[in-house]
Amino acid sequence: MIGPDDVRAAARVLDGVAHRTPVVRSRTLGEHVFLKPENLQRVGAFKFRGAYNKIASLPSGAEVVAFSSGNHAQAVALASRLLGAHATILMPEDAPAAKVAATRGYGADVVTYDRYTGNREEIAAELAQEHGAEIVPPYDDPLIMAGQGTAALELVEDAGVVDTLVVPLGGGGLIAGCATIAKSLGVRRIVGVEPAAGDDWVRSFAAGERVEIDVPRTIADGLQTHAPGELTWKVAAGLVDDVVAVTDEQIVDAMRFAFERLKLVVEPSGAVGIAALREGLVEAPSAGIVISGGNVDAQRFSELIRDATIARS
Amino acid sequence: MIGPDDVRAAARVLDGVAHRTPVVRSRTLGEHVFLKPENLQRVGAFKFRGAYNKIASLPSGAEVVAFSSGNHAQAVALASRLLGAHATILMPEDAPAAKVAATRGYGADVVTYDRYTGNREEIAAELAQEHGAEIVPPYDDPLIMAGQGTAALELVEDAGVVDTLVVPLGGGGLIAGCATIAKSLGVRRIVGVEPAAGDDWVRSFAAGERVEIDVPRTIADGLQTHAPGELTWKVAAGLVDDVVAVTDEQIVDAMRFAFERLKLVVEPSGAVGIAALREGLVEAPSAGIVISGGNVDAQRFSELIRDATIARS
Numbered sequence: 001m002i003g004p005d006d007v008r009a010a011a012r013v014l015d016g017v018a019h020r021t022p023v024v025r026s027r028t029l030g031e032h033v034f035l036k037p038e039n040l041q042r043v044g045a046f047k048f049r050g051a052y053n054k055i056a057s058l059p060s061g062a063e064v065v066a067f068s069s070g071n072h073a074q075a076v077a078l079a080s081r082l083l084g085a086h087a088t089i090l091m092p093e094d095a096p097a098a099k100v101a102a103t104r105g106y107g108a109d110v111v112t113y114d115r116y117t118g119n120r121e122e123i124a125a126e127l128a129q130e131h132g133a134e135i136v137p138p139y140d141d142p143l144i145m146a147g148q149g150t151a152a153l154e155l156v157e158d159a160g161v162v163d164t165l166v167v168p169l170g171g172g173g174l175i176a177g178c179a180t181i182a183k184s185l186g187v188r189r190i191v192g193v194e195p196a197a198g199d200d201w202v203r204s205f206a207a208g209e210r211v212e213i214d215v216p217r218t219i220a221d222g223l224q225t226h227a228p229g230e231l232t233w234k235v236a237a238g239l240v241d242d243v244v245a246v247t248d249e250q251i252v253d254a255m256r257f258a259f260e261r262l263k264l265v266v267e268p269s270g271a272v273g274i275a276a277l278r279e280g281l282v283e284a285p286s287a288g289i290v291i292s293g294g295n296v297d298a299q300r301f302s303e304l305i306r307d308a309t310i311a312r313s
Numbered sequence: 314m315i316g317p318d319d320v321r322a323a324a325r326v327l328d329g330v331a332h333r334t335p336v337v338r339s340r341t342l343g344e345h346v347f348l349k350p351e352n353l354q355r356v357g358a359f360k361f362r363g364a365y366n367k368i369a370s371l372p373s374g375a376e377v378v379a380f381s382s383g384n385h386a387q388a389v390a391l392a393s394r395l396l397g398a399h400a401t402i403l404m405p406e407d408a409p410a411a412k413v414a415a416t417r418g419y420g421a422d423v424v425t426y427d428r429y430t431g432n433r434e435e436i437a438a439e440l441a442q443e444h445g446a447e448i449v450p451p452y453d454d455p456l457i458m459a460g461q462g463t464a465a466l467e468l469v470e471d472a473g474v475v476d477t478l479v480v481p482l483g484g485g486g487l488i489a490g491c492a493t494i495a496k497s498l499g500v501r502r503i504v505g506v507e508p509a510a511g512d513d514w515v516r517s518f519a520a521g522e523r524v525e526i527d528v529p530r531t532i533a534d535g536l537q538t539h540a541p542g543e544l545t546w547k548v549a550a551g552l553v554d555d556v557v558a559v560t561d562e563q564i565v566d567a568m569r570f571a572f573e574r575l576k577l578v579v580e581p582s583g584a585v586g587i588a589a590l591r592e593g594l595v596e597a598p599s600a601g602i603v604i605s606g607g608n609v610d611a612q613r614f615s616e617l618i619r620d621a622t623i624a625r626s
Contacts, residue, residue, distance in 0.1 A: 302615035
């Protein structure tokens with residue numbers, strides 16, 4: 001479990017290292033809507049906050065291991081380089097070449113595995129033992145959760161206390177940290193947003209315990225988790241007030257809105273909060289929305305927009 | 314002519330009204346490169362600064378007229394609404410419906426004309442006489458130039474004095490204002506960037522006087538001027554040190570870079586400074602780059618990226 005002081009401690013660790021991303025507004029979304037664009041964060045996603053906070057707690061020169069094909073990989077790679085740690089990242093062998101190159105570009109070693117025959121947890125554990133390394137998990141860790149919470153701390157510091165905070169839901173690290181600090185500061189309501197295809201959080205709240213689903217098919221690749229994390233669930237279950245779901249089509253519409261109105265590039269997972277607001281799934285006198293990341297390449301974005309345009313015509 | 318004090322006066326007029334856009338950096342562009350993303354400005358472009366500064370100088374309830382199919386139209390419309398003025402915007406009848414709608418959305422009246430048979434200056438003059446209105450020109454006006462210069466003032470205030478300031482070149486309002494204030498603050502060198510297809514500024518500097526060219530065919534629609542402005546030329550001729558040109562292909566490459574690395578949506582005209590830096594046309598120990606605007610719709614962006622991808626393959 002974590003408390004508000006853990007998030008404040010993380011903020012001190014991240015001071016001058018993570019970008020303090022701005023708060024932006026769009027009158028089209030509402031007069032009292034405040035967006036926190038973590039797509040402008042280092043490595044293009046909030047993941048840098050947690051990874052840095054975690055790795056900063058290890059001895060200098062530490063060996064770390066992480067498994068991820070997404071933003072967490074680059075976050076661990078960059079945070080390790082900045083802190084003088086050495087990172088080995090386990091990625092599926094069919095991960096996009098650009099992501100492998102970006103991760104190596106930050107100075108990490110990349111080890112690939114066959115995602116159909118290999119078990120990444122086991123391989124990571126073996127790697128960790130081999131290197132005498134610490135595993136940096138993507139969300140199920142108090143320091144990771146606390147680090148992610150600094151996004152909400154900054155949002156409230158810069159925009160004031162909002163009625164409702166809207167946060168994307170994947171493994172739950174972001175919402176666990178954000179809910180912890182936001183509620184302590186007087187935010188009334190925390191709403192999580194997940195892809196409709198992968199409603200593990202909606203089901204878990206309905207059941208009152210963690211429910212596992214098949215890995216969902218959605219364009220929101222950062223939110224393709226099959227169950228809430230163990231620790232994140234413990235933290236979030238008592239703090240999150242509501243969970244809503246958005247379709248892939250609504251996500252692309254929100255990405256287009258961010259592009260044309262906010263002039264911001266937002267990846268599918270990062271756009272779910274905007275989608276929820278635009279679809280009327282969140283009604284609040286004032287709202288903060290965390291835009292979690294912007295790592296979508298121009299080619300992929302173009303394909304999503306083209307497919308959506310064809311579907312509409 | 315204008316001086317640094319005119320830009321400072323404009324900054325006071327714009328305080329709390331225009332967004333103070335952030336300064337962003339990309340280590341890929343260089344350790345000492347500072348970008349001023351005016352795509353995040355109100356109406357999505359720096360044009361808001363000059364239009365507001367100009368209209369704020371008129372009596373409350375004034376009638377204003379402007380001709381533009383681009384960012385200036387929306388800038389005049391919004392500034393008028395904020396200041397209680399009434400705007401009539403003259404647009405070609407084949408202007409994109411979205412731009413007409415956006416301009417009307419800000420509360421302006423839109424009057425259309427046939428761009429093949431009508432003379433927009435004459436029609437605007439008639440409209441102005443009819444309405445007892447003041448024409449708000451897109452660049453050739455001291456208050457417009459001074460307003461645009463506030464972008465460079467903020468850049469230097471926030472990033473420090475850079476060696477070289479890189480500014481897109483269309484009619485010249487932006488560079489005239491920016492060069493005026495930047496040189497007064499110690500910036501050593503001002504470099505303008507224009508599309509290779511429309512090198513009216515390069516030719517004018519070579520000739521030592523304003524040279525007219527045919528309206529250039531370029532994707533940078535905001536820079537499709539056929540000659541420097543009369544007033545902007547008088548101001549810029551003595552302050553601008555160099556003019557470089559970039560191709561449409563280099564512009565699309567810079568737009569893609571801004572999308573993928575900066576997570577920013579930049580319109581073709583806005584991307585010329587990034588293109589110049591990436592192509593090695595500007596070498597400086599430190600540089601500020603004005604990104605002038607971000608008004609490109611997702612569909613158009615996708616087409617530009619697709620065409621570039623096909624051309625490369």
